[in-house]
Amino acid sequence: MKIGILTGGGDCPGLNAVIRAIVRKGVFHEKDQFVGFLEGWRGVLEDRRRPLDLEAVAGILPRGGTILRTSRTNPAKKDGGLERCIETLSKHGVEALIVLGGDDTQSVSQKLFERGIQVVAVPKTIDNDLGGTDLCFGFDTAVSIATEAIDRVHTTAEAHNRVIVVEVMGRDSGWIALYSGVAGGADVILIPERPFDIGAVAETLKRRHDRGIYFSIVVAAEGAKLGPGSGPITEGTKTDEFGHVRLGGIGNMLAAEIERRTGFETRAVVLGHIQRGGSPTAFDRMLATRYGIGAIDLVHEGGFGRMVALKGNHITSVPIAEAISHPRYVNKELIDVALSLLDRHEAA
Secondary structure, eight states, X not given: OEEEEEEOXXXXXXXXXXHHHHHXXXXXXXXOEEEEETXXXXXXXXXXXXXXXXXXXXXXXXXXXXXXXXXXXXXXXXXXXXXXXXXXXXXXXXXXXXXXXXXXXXXHHHHHHHTTOOEEEEEOOTTOOOTTOSOOTTHHHHHHHHHHHHHHHHHHHHHHTOEEEEEEOOSSOOHHHHHHHHHTTOSEEEOTTSOBOHHHHHHHHHHHHHTXXXXXXXXXXXXXXXXXXXXXXXXXXXXXXTSOEEEOOHXXXXXXXXXXXXXXXXXXXXXXXXXXXXXXXXXXXXXXXXXXXXXXXXXXXXXXTEEEEEETTEEEEEEHHHHTSSOOOOOHHHHHHHHHTSOGGGOO
């Protein structure tokens, strides 16, 4: 069977591990042939590709990024884009397409599936907010990087009696902020699911100061919102091909406002793309490998129009349409874990 593979949207650690698992099982057990489309959907649109064989995937397990490169290209926004994708796949005799990506990338997969293309999806979002699955690869690595950063700024915050705001990824959900904040012992954790009052944050930090604790760590997801009904802080109004504005600025805004309201010296650290880079953790390598094996198995079972998913500790699958229908938000149980670690009068 000839199978295409592409990686779309933002990169994250573990993508190469998925590609490697797909190719190795497909070649060793099914005698499949593979073609990789370069830079996400752009590669299918523009017929940019490379062969994927055992030599191509040798040694890529620990590598971050993706050997296929990626982009946020949306064929549905191009004139005749979906039809051009179908023509490219037909031209090269691609019988099935495995797509690694988040809800934006998989929305294109669903459109092509509805047009008769045999598509299998693999969930990929470092924010861990894709519906239909319990966990996405890359998330553990991002949390580990963010937690190490929080551990490091703790010492300098204490040494200088500073408040340090650590801005982490999380457009619509606060999984990275909550996990790294709890693991790193943050004093305030701000997530999109729970709009915050900057006044309450300032009062929390003042109360710590009154107790003789002269430093604090605030962890904020980039999509955290200043009060009910408000939107996230953005960098301009320009949107990508899926309609998303670029987020950014919550960390610096918080630092300035906290210092103004409290008088405490405050600094901001924006982790940004550092969270995406580097080698995946052992946990992410294993999860990504399981997803890759699940994807090639789903192809040969004829499970098209479905996404590989983790439920509990079992690999299963769900319809792509279901997976992209709504984000997966941080649940109340985990929010309560974070709140339980604070004095009830200090829960900002």
